[in-house]
Amino acid sequence: MKMKTLAAMALAGAMAAGPAMAELVIPDLSYRTGPYAAGGTPFSDGYQDYFNLLNARDGGIGGESVRIIECETGYNTEKGVECYEATKGEGALIYQPLSTGITYQLIPKATADGIPMHTMGYGRTSAANGEVFNWVFNYPANYWDAASVAVNYLLDENGGDLSGKTIALVYHNSAYGKEPIRTLEELSAKHGFTLTQLAVDHPGQEQKSQWLQIRRERPDYVLMWGWGVMNQVAVQEAANIGFPMENFIGNWWAGAEHDVTPAGMAANGYKSLNMNRVVDYPVLGEIKALVHDAGNAAGDGSNLGSVLYVRGMYAAMLAAEAIANAQEIHGVTAVTPAMVRDGMEALDITAARMAELGMDGIGPEFAVSCENHGGSGQGLVQQWNAADGIWVPLTDFIAPDDGVIDPLIAEDSAAFAAESNITPGCL
Amino acid sequence: MSADFLYGIEVIINGLMAGVLYALVALGFVLIFKASGIFNYAQGVMALFAALTLVGIMEGQVPFSHLINAILGTEIHDFGWEVPALLAILLTLIVMVGFAWAVQQFVFRHLVGQEPIILFMATIGLAYFLEGVGDLMWGSDIKTLAIGLPQGGSIWVEEFTSGLGGDGFYGFFIDKLDMVATIVAAVLVIGLIVFAQYTKQGRAMRAVADDHQAALSVGISLNFIWVLVWSLAGLVALVAGVMWGAKSGVQFSLSLIALKALPVLMLGGFTSIPGAIVGGLVIGVGEKLFEYTIGAPFLGGATENWFAYMLALIFLVFRPQGLFGEKMIERV
Structure with a gap:
């Protein structure tokens, strides 16, 4: 009798509360303190501000709001692993460790837990071989x-x-x-x-x-x-x-x-x-108006538009696009980490899409596949203008020499597969 | 003369200059250890904190502005004025004296008579606390130290010496900042020696260093002397922070310069100011010469860090008290 009463009360409570609001949980393993804070802070600001913009402007991604969980790693590998362990249970959809050391520690953990990891321009280079590293992505370049x-x-x-x-x-x-x-x-x-x-x-x-x-x-x-x-x-x-x-x-x-x-x-x-061009993108104006002026900036606002801020924003955009992909592929808005992985593997970043997002030419065009988690590998050269205090892009995106790099990736990933007893293949 | 020989001399000269910078950090350790027996793990962080404070004051930054803004929802960042370098240095010294007083008042006064390991642990706590306070006060971004210190190689030295060798010799490279650091370090050491020898407080400081009980018995206030010593260590930290910060900008990595002082202390001894200077020079020259002759050509380079410790270890084995340290004799 007592159990029935409790169950009825719980059901009534749940009904009164209405349908549960799903959230897209994105951990931000940041480092705002210590010797590397000058690099970690602007990246984290850009990463969070873009998701805050999506929440403010679009109500999140596909109607689901984004909840960011920030965890300070101090660029310390042990703390980074602690942050991963502390946040994965919250329903984390994707990790951006922002440290090669932390990435190496998290590769086996994230693979076992089935949570995708994006290590943009850092981490284990041979993770570009998606048949060995099913859960790790290092696009657009390594x-x-x-x-x-x-x-x-x-x-x-x-x-x-x-x-x-x-x-x-x-x-x-x-x-x-x-x-x-x-x-x-x-x-x-x-x-x-x-x-x-x-x-x-x-x-x-x-x-x-x-x-x-x-x-x-x-x-x-x-x-x-x-x-x-x-x-x-x-x-x-x-x-x-x-x-x-x-x-x-x-x-x-x-x-x-x-x-x-x-x-x-x-x-x-x-x-x-x-790996990303730094110019005055329209999306930066939107972030200023809808996030910073609304008092929701991740930092003090001083990093808006800087090199690493734009890189963090670019990383967030790639994550958001992958989540939107996942929602479309699986027909649900409350996606799981496995679905986000599918979205990452089906990512197709075109010039038109970047322009549509207010980031025309921020990165190279690239498509991800099961075999290639590394993107196009293109990068550009920029030069410091000290008088104006700005980085000036000197070139367009330059392609790497795949003829040299692809065999190296194949060799290194094969060695990893052998030592980790992995049978290469697509999920 | 052959270019290789001349470049060897260039390496020695630059090693001596680098050694001066190491000695600057080591001096702070020596001052505190000599007077109080405390191995101050926080010396590197003190250099960072002093440099952060100097830049913050010069730029008119509001201390704790991030914290204030977060609590009150304000947008305060700076006062809107800039402070001249000399005045800012003076104000920073006042802050470091205040820090010395606080350390003595709130930490070490309560630890009198404790084991050295306890005092050492207290300085570890102090280091992390001070790093956190520095972050809260001035922020974690990299700051440019613009107090007019010269940068770059001396063109005059380069041109004057370029004729010594053949076509493959481009003249000696000597960094102007290193030259300034050498002069400043020399002035600082002479000043410390004069202070210790010829002033009442200096003599009291030496008396405390020799024997706490005897100093107490003649009416010297240990509390005052320890505040004085921590203040002097703060001054040395400021000089070290400025010299190192001028190279890299003032940033939190500055606290790691303490790592460069440890082999100097092992070699020169923990209780000798001349030991810190000579130790710094030996380590500076030794590591640079080893890198030039053996490290880079045969071992893949990056040998300086471990070689400095190995050199210090060899000295430690044969002379545990260091080159100029006091030999401990305990009779049973």
């Missing part, structure tokens, strides 16, 4: 693409011939920093340039030895795979030794405003890759 895009740009600058040239790679002495070495070695053999490798120990505050070596050896170009304080010190040291800044190219994690501003005018002309 580290090896970046190395190849840089070399293709230099080929273009040198009339298609780099033979006899010397390229120095200044890299963070970590798994992240060493990522482009194999690709650059292959490209060095193919194009006949000499590759010099200069490792910089973490955190990169002291680089005098490396830049004295560059001054002695006078390479034609310097490429940099840096992050955090290493970037600011490298730009300053390059300026100190009088290295031509237009011949100094950082990867896309060494090309934000805060990487160059400490060096002042001396940083003028420094170049970097970017």
Whole structure:
């Protein structure tokens, strides 16, 4: 009798409350504190503000509001894993770890839990092979693409011939920093340039030895795979030794405003890759009007339109498009992580769609498939204009050398599949 | 002379300059350890906090503005004025003295007589607390330190020395900022020595360093001396923060410069100001020369961090008290 009464009360309560409002839960593994906060904060602001815009303007995605759960990782791998464990039970649909270290730890966990992960331009490069990494996506480009895009740009600058040239790679002495070495070695053999490798120990505050070596050896170009304080010190040291800044190219994690501003005018002309073009998009105006002016900004509003803010916004757009895809494929609005994975695998980002979203040309056109989770791999080159304090896109999106990169991805992913007992295939 | 030989000399010169920067950080550790027996884990964070405060004051930033805005819903960020560098340095020093007083008043006064490990743990807590307060006060973005310090290699030195070698030698590279840091460090050390030798407070500080009980018995206030010592460590932290911050911008990685001071302390001893200087120079030259001759050509580079510790370890094995440290003799 008592049980019947309780059940009736519960049913009555549920009916009185009306139909349950589903939410699309998106965790944001951010880092707003610690040594890497200058990079983590604008990305997180852009990521959250775009979802806030969708909530304010469209009522969410497909009528379902987005709930963001922010968790501070401090760019610390252990904390990142804790954040994952703490948020996955909330119904997390997709993770953007924003750290190669955290990504490596989460690959087996997210795969076991059936939650898709988007590691945009970072993480495990061979995750581009979707037949091995069913739950991991690294579109629109990866580290090896970046190395190849840089070399293709230099080929273009040198009339298609780099033979006899010397390229120095200044890299963070970590798994992240060493990522482009194999690709650059292959490209060095193919194009006949000499590759010099200069490792910089973490955190990169002291680089005098490396830049004295560059001054002695006078390479034609310097490429940099840096992050955090290493970037600011490298730009300053390059300026100190009088290295031509237009011949100094950082990867896309060494090309934000805060990487160059400490060096002042001396940083003028420094170049970097970017996976997303940074211009004044109409969507930024919408975010200003509907999110910031409404008092719902994720941060203090000061990062709006910066390189990493736009990248965070771009990442959110790609996630939102995948969710919308999932809703369309499965015919439901309250999607599950598995459905979002299907949406990611069916993603087709066209120029028309980017323009429609108020982000005309923000990224390259690309389509994702079961076999290719890495997108087109294209990147562009931008240059710092110190007088105006802006990054200026120098090129259109440049394609990588798939002939070199695809075999490397196949080799590395096959090794991972063998050691993890994975039988490659589509879900 | 061959270019390789001349570049070797260039590496030594730059190693000496880098060593001065390491010694600047190590000095703060020595001051506090000598006077109070506390190994101050927070010294690196103090350098960060001092530099953050200096830039914040110079730019007229409202302290805790993010917190104020979040609580009150306001949009306050700065006062709308800029403070000249010298005045800002003075105001920062006042803040660091206030910090020294607070540390003594609220932490170490309550830990008198505790084991050294307890005091060390307290400084770990202090480090994280201060880092958090720095973040709340001034924000976590990277700040440009614009106090007019010169940057770049000295063209004069380069041109003057370029004729020493053949075609492959481009003259010595010496960073102007490193030259300034060397002069500032020299002035700072001379100032500290003069202060310790010729002032009443300095002599009291030395007396406390020698024997707490004896100092107390002649009427020296331990509380005052420890506030004084933490204030001096704050001054040293400000100088170190400014010099390192001028290279990279003022950012939270600055706290990690403490890692560069540890091998210097192991080598120079925890209780000697000249030891910190000589230790810094030995580590600076040693790591740069090793990287130039062996690390980069044969070991793939990035040897400086571990080589500095290995060098310090070798010294530690043969001379545990460091080059200039006081030898501990305990009779039983």
